């Protein structure tokens with residue numbers, strides 16, 4: 423398995439081969455036809471017996487990935503902490519935006535990013551354990567991205583520990599920030615239910631930008647994404 427498309431916002435985990443070699447697109451494109459062959463880990467072609475199948479890589483929209491990518495470029499952090507890597511879509515976006523010497527510490531207790539990178543330190547643990555490791559080893563992130571479980575206590579508890587540890591200027595971002603029914607998929611997430619009011623009432627953090635998710639605009643699809651900066 424490997425990434426064949428070098429655009430960090432348009433990625434695939436499939437082995438892609440074409441007569442023209444690897445193709446790179448500068449942005450979203452309309453692809454009319456794809457010929458796809460699925461193989462197992464040993465390279466054997468899988469016969470799906472005409473069953474339907476679909477691809478999905480990650481759980482962020484292109485618009486959200488683009489925002490995350492641009493914020494990492496803009497603030498150029500040297501240490502990124504990600505809680506909730508999943509298969510690594512957001513991880514990949516941030517790793518691509520980071521400068522060569524920067525590092526991303528990412529964790530997920532049950533899923534693993536499907537790519538490797540010199541910049542990525544992945545830990546197969548829940549976020550509280552990775553945060554304890556960072557604090558104990560004085561590895562202080564200056565860009566934090568939360569996209570963990572549907573448990574509002576996890577995000578709040580992790581944030582409270584990090585708030586005492588990280589420095590002024592640190593950027594905090596969280597996905598699934600929308601607490602009302604989302605226009606994009608009619609879904610409802612509660613993972614930020616405790617943290618959202620906490621940070622809104624904190625004088626330590628200043629809002630930079632919020633994508634609401636309940637304010638659907640074509641081409642700007644989001645299920646909620648926030649960016650805050652630590653000011654105190």
Ligand SMILES: C[S@@+](CC[C@H](N)C(=O)[O-])C[C@H]1O[C@@H](n2cnc3c(N)ncnc32)[C@H](O)[C@@H]1O
Pocket residue numbers: 479480481482505506507508509510511512513529530531532533547548549550569570571576
């Ligand atoms: C919404 S998915 C992450 C999606 C990913 N960021 C992306 O861009 O596709 C949430 C992930 O949080 C992980 N998770 C669950 N409990 C966790 C915990 N305590 N700490 C960190 N991650 C956790 C789940 O295994 C799941 O993969």
